[in-house]
Amino acid sequence: MKPDLMVELAGLKLSNPILTASGTFGFGLEYEPYVNLRELGAVVIKSVTLNPRQGNPPPRVTETPAGMLNSVGLQNPGLAAVSEYYVPELKRRKVKVFASVAGETIEEYGRVAYSLAEAGVDAIEVNVSCPNVAAGGLAFGSDPDTTAAVTARVRAAVGNLPVFIKLGVMGGDVVEIAGAAAAAGASGFSLINTLPGLAIDVRARRPVLGNITGGLSGPAIKPVALWAVWRVYKELRLPIIGMGGITCVQDVIEFLLCGATAVAVGTGNFINPGLTVELINGLERALAAEGISGVSELVGAAHVER
Amino acid sequence: MKPDLMVELAGLKLSNPILTASGTFGFGLEYEPYVNLRELGAVVIKSVTLNPRQGNPPPRVTETPAGMLNSVGLQNPGLAAVSEYYVPELKRRKVKVFASVAGETIEEYGRVAYSLAEAGVDAIEVNVSCPNVAAGGLAFGSDPDTTAAVTARVRAAVGNLPVFIKLGVMGGDVVEIAGAAAAAGASGFSLINTLPGLAIDVRARRPVLGNITGGLSGPAIKPVALWAVWRVYKELRLPIIGMGGITCVQDVIEFLLCGATAVAVGTGNFINPGLTVELINGLERALAAEGISGVSELVGAAHVER
Amino acid sequence: MTYEAEIVTQKKLATDCYRLEFYAPEIALSAQPGQFLMVKTSLTLDPLLRRPLSIQSVDHARGLVKVVYRVVGKGTALLAAKKLGRRLNVLGPLGRGFTMLTNGKFAVVAGGLGMAPLYFLVQRLKALGNEVTVFYGAQNRYQLVLVEQLAGLRVNYVTATDNGSSGFKGTVVDLLREKGLPPVDIVYAAGPPPMLRALGELLREVGMPRTEVSLEERMGCGIGACQGCAVKVHGTEGPVYKRVCADGPVFSAEEVIWE
Amino acid sequence: MTYEAEIVTQKKLATDCYRLEFYAPEIALSAQPGQFLMVKTSLTLDPLLRRPLSIQSVDHARGLVKVVYRVVGKGTALLAAKKLGRRLNVLGPLGRGFTMLTNGKFAVVAGGLGMAPLYFLVQRLKALGNEVTVFYGAQNRYQLVLVEQLAGLRVNYVTATDNGSSGFKGTVVDLLREKGLPPVDIVYAAGPPPMLRALGELLREVGMPRTEVSLEERMGCGIGACQGCAVKVHGTEGPVYKRVCADGPVFSAEEVIWE
Ligand SMILES: Cc1cc2nc3c(=O)[nH]c(=O)nc-3n(C[C@H](O)[C@H](O)[C@H](O)COP(=O)(O)OP(=O)(O)OC[C@H]3O[C@@H](n4cnc5c(N)ncnc54)[C@H](O)[C@@H]3O)c2cc1C
Ligand SMILES: Cc1cc2nc3c(=O)[nH]c(=O)nc-3n(C[C@H](O)[C@H](O)[C@H](O)COP(=O)(O)OP(=O)(O)OC[C@H]3O[C@@H](n4cnc5c(N)ncnc54)[C@H](O)[C@@H]3O)c2cc1C
Ligand SMILES: Cc1cc2nc3c(=O)[nH]c(=O)nc-3n(C[C@H](O)[C@H](O)[C@H](O)COP(=O)(O)O)c2cc1C
Numbered sequence A, B: 001m002k003p004d005l006m007v008e009l010a011g012l013k014l015s016n017p018i019l020t021a022s023g024t025f026g027f028g029l030e031y032e033p034y035v036n037l038r039e040l041g042a043v044v045i046k047s048v049t050l051n052p053r054q055g056n057p058p059p060r061v062t063e064t065p066a067g068m069l070n071s072v073g074l075q076n077p078g079l080a081a082v083s084e085y086y087v088p089e090l091k092r093r094k095v096k097v098f099a100s101v102a103g104e105t106i107e108e109y110g111r112v113a114y115s116l117a118e119a120g121v122d123a124i125e126v127n128v129s130c131p132n133v134a135a136g137g138l139a140f141g142s143d144p145d146t147t148a149a150v151t152a153r154v155r156a157a158v159g160n161l162p163v164f165i166k167l168g169v170m171g172g173d174v175v176e177i178a179g180a181a182a183a184a185g186a187s188g189f190s191l192i193n194t195l196p197g198l199a200i201d202v203r204a205r206r207p208v209l210g211n212i213t214g215g216l217s218g219p220a221i222k223p224v225a226l227w228a229v230w231r232v233y234k235e236l237r238l239p240i241i242g243m244g245g246i247t248c249v250q251d252v253i254e255f256l257l258c259g260a261t262a263v264a265v266g267t268g269n270f271i272n273p274g275l276t277v278e279l280i281n282g283l284e285r286a287l288a289a290e291g292i293s294g295v296s297e298l299v300g301a302a303h304v305e306r
Numbered sequence C, D: 001m002t003y004e005a006e007i008v009t010q011k012k013l014a015t016d017c018y019r020l021e022f023y024a025p026e027i028a029l030s031a032q033p034g035q036f037l038m039v040k041t042s043l044t045l046d047p048l049l050r051r052p053l054s055i056q057s058v059d060h061a062r063g064l065v066k067v068v069y070r071v072v073g074k075g076t077a078l079l080a081a082k083k084l085g086r087r088l089n090v091l092g093p094l095g096r097g098f099t100m101l102t103n104g105k106f107a108v109v110a111g112g113l114g115m116a117p118l119y120f121l122v123q124r125l126k127a128l129g130n131e132v133t134v135f136y137g138a139q140n141r142y143q144l145v146l147v148e149q150l151a152g153l154r155v156n157y158v159t160a161t162d163n164g165s166s167g168f169k170g171t172v173v174d175l176l177r178e179k180g181l182p183p184v185d186i187v188y189a190a191g192p193p194p195m196l197r198a199l200g201e202l203l204r205e206v207g208m209p210r211t212e213v214s215l216e217e218r219m220g221c222g223i224g225a226c227q228g229c230a231v232k233v234h235g236t237e238g239p240v241y242k243r244v245c246a247d248g249p250v251f252s253a254e255e256v257i258w259e
């Protein structure tokens, strides 16, 4: 029998647990030459802000051991372009769309989430790891109260739509912050965002990135991501979209076993633009080979006491 | 002219900036077949607790992309064995010795530091990243007040001996915590300790490590370590021992440029037990090739505005 | 698309400089001058990302694609260690290439390995019956890596070397300043950023002919999705960032804001 | 010490199972049965750590060292891809080997690739004039990788395979139970943990002769510094952790606490 890849994520039925990580898959269309978007569990689009954002000065990316740093700085065409062009284009193709929302004020999160919900996205992901001008440049997600406030505002704006709060692991205890978001109406979590990092150009004797610091992603951070998923699953048992360094089917299974219901592929898309679909097929083969009937059998299975 | 590798670290004169990272170099003697210990800037020994500690159940180490996880759990023979056997053995060999101190209570830190200072170590490194039984299993170093209290206690115990506070980057803002330690009498900082992480054994469907979670070290974390060194140097200008993923001379120079006065080699010793001495020689060659007269020319040099 | 292409030749052209040829008929057929490839240099997670390399030329008949590269770090070092018969994972062709016209007069200004994409351009321009003059500068004559092939294309070319070991002594921009730019429809250029900037200044002095430059920037995806490869250009409402990989790598010189 | 040793032969013995021979005269001279090496499988940062491999035998005269390994992950896969003439970075010999006696009678119990270190032991025991009986079990007869060489040593040996394709049908411990353990001075054993545990139980039943087992644990440093390779053993004041790399890999079976 063919194993069942279907997962139910906070009430949403997804044909499989393979999503894309915000900011690494553009608005999906960039990957059309490589991927049949409809085959994906869902496309999580680049974080959207109310107004278009230019982003940071180059260089914006550099490689690190088994990872990369980026300082793109939330460059995006702004809410109007996304809700009027990109989301309809994706819906027209019958793609499940998760919209990632960012902002500089709590109010901005609410407004952007509202309009994207109106535009028909299937879920909202709330990126609380971008600089919060109101709070002096700290990330919203480094503090339980602010995270709860953002969550409550987005929840109020989008009614019953699934809302995933995307957290990093810096600045505060991820379980505590996730708990605050859960109490404020989060449907689940996206774990994890990038770690902070810096790279030096030894010849030029200065930081490589134009923005000096950047976000670390890729296989290097996978152990930290699994740690976060493990802990949040154990303490909260809410649905989790796991991400951080996924490049192969085994990585996917590791996240599922830790407690993720779905996973998102980020940096891995850069190494292989067709990776998402290869993972869907590979996961199916792996489950069949092991005689596992469905993905749900694996979710959180490593928590069982022996 | 031969470049000058000598550095002054919180008043201590070291023949060169290459140290060993606590816990990765045992008590130094294990490396005698591979390294002439006297050639090292200093040997930082495994963290010492008042009583011997058994450590965690195996497996205790596993590899991750460009990194490794360990859950050794501060296994060590206890203060008496260290102050009566290992420290004298090292002193007899005219090795500069930094003793890493750990404890479960603030008082324990003070007592251990006091006895090690008495035993004649050249500096104390305070490992505030181990579980604090009094504070419910949180690391001392995740909170500025506790870090300050530990620092003040150790400072009181060791008089004028250099005291380096070893910090991780989780749980609190590293600059804030370092600032609190500075105000409480820290001579400088050791940055960074491991990141938390977890690895899954897919076949067994359970965490690889006996202790479930572990500490992530190695090249994977180098960008995070450089970020921490950069920030602490920029805000506090106190001496820093930089560490995290050093495996080659270029890595050493990157840490120096970010603001480290010395560096410590950890996981790199496992890949090449002779690495420390190779780095000393390699650093000398690199400086000569670039016409740099001394290491101090590089310390913090990437902070210069252009 | 990504291909597992067989390596057919790997040849050292100069110190640290290699030409690698692989079998990828689809790429050979569709590639345009100025386009590039994203090449995987390792099967492990280190190095992690693909490396961008320009297409230096193609052989339709034999289905071959050539790249010329310099070993500057670990990715290119691993590439240089690859033997014949091994498979190379390549993604491409990518990006927007040079404007191709017929019956025109063109100047091509190459600095160092900037000659790689420009060689392909010259080849095609000649095949379309155009008149092409090439100005080619490098550190020394050993680094003028494709001169024999250029000669084979029967184009007019002049060279410059920093030490005067071949042709003019000085940079290619100095040479151009000395010789004067012939009247042309388009100037095409590729090379290190300081050279492109100096060229821009010179061209502005002489009245800014239509000029296309090929730029390089560190890349994440290579396909326009990550916004990693930003270059600042003049937009209609002030400066904006464009993507080297998808909006370029070829840009109009007037558009680019040099910083 | 670490050596850059030239690979002299690389031979496939069975599915996923290889024997690699390299030139390292210092190791060949000093290695003792039961000792191991830490081998670097890549020049890049992935895989990062060295991999522990037992010394399967040495050739003093030719300065050669042999290891036998199974491809189970990426490190061993990279090892299997290495060609003759390439250099292999090896650290060793490491650890404490088996007790060596003369004029004695010994039993050797091997499961799977546990035969690698035991082969070296048998060779030396025979050279010292001892009487040795080998019990060797594997999944199937193709996995009984060193039987021909064993035969060459002229020892008594009996085999067991899970499917009965060679010798006894069942595990090597079942075989031992069936055959009965001959009277010996020491029993030596190496193999997968479940086999070693079962063997321990059997030996306890028959009165626990002196037994030495070679253990495996994931390793960081391999030289006793990191405390990564802990194994729980009976100490004078209750259980303590010892280091497989420096206190072992050979332990007295009575000492080990199986969990
Ligand atoms: C569109 C495009 C086309 C290119 N075509 C060619 C070509 O035909 N031949 C050729 O030799 N090189 C070309 N390059 C540059 C080439 O991509 C880099 O030299 C290569 O990625 C370096 O990889 P590495 O692992 O060896 O070096 P790394 O170890 O990654 O870096 C070493 C140094 O190389 C430089 N570098 C790294 N990445 C890039 C990059 N993406 N762009 C520019 N410089 C970089 C940096 O200064 C860095 O310090 C091109 C780059 C781009 C963007
Ligand atoms: C003292 C000692 C001697 C050994 N001698 C041999 C030998 O002669 N021949 C041989 O084939 N193997 C031997 N091993 C086991 C060998 O070290 C592992 O198979 C190897 O490290 C796996 O590396 P990898 O990168 O291919 O697998 P990885 O991708 O690292 O892991 C694949 C799987 O291999 C297992 N594994 C990983 N590391 C170890 C380890 N250190 N010990 C045991 N299992 C591990 C785990 O189950 C893991 O899931 C020995 C191990 C030790 C400790
Ligand atoms: C180039 C780049 C851009 C990113 N942009 C965003 C973003 O806009 N919003 C967001 O929530 N996360 C963003 N991320 C983080 C990823 O979504 C993901 O959380 C992280 O990269 C870890 O996954 P990975 O290791 O698979 O890449 C970005 C990551 C990269 C590499």
Ligand SMILES: Cc1cc2nc3c(=O)[nH]c(=O)nc-3n(C[C@H](O)[C@H](O)[C@H](O)COP(=O)(O)O)c2cc1C
Pocket (backbone or CB within 6 Å): B021, B022, B023, B024, B046, B047, B070, B072, B074, B100, B127, B166, B192, B193, B194, B216, B217, B218, B219, B221, B243, B244, B245, B246, B264, B265, B266, B267, B268, D220, D226, D228
């Ligand atoms: C096996 C192992 C044991 C460690 N034990 C200690 C310890 O006892 N005390 C301490 O302060 N840090 C300890 N560390 C952390 C290192 O000192 C160092 O901060 C960290 O590993 C980062 O450096 P690296 O990437 O070079 O290994 C340990 C690290 C490893 C890998």
Ligand code: FES
Pocket (backbone or CB within 6 Å): C218, C219, C220, C221, C222, C223, C224, C225, C226, C227, C228, C229, C243, C244, C245, C246
């Ligand atoms: S490299 Fe990703 S957009 Fe250009």
Ligand code: FES
Pocket (backbone or CB within 6 Å): D218, D219, D220, D221, D222, D223, D224, D225, D226, D227, D228, D229, D243, D244, D245, D246
């Ligand atoms: S592997 Fe480090 S002590 Fe054994």
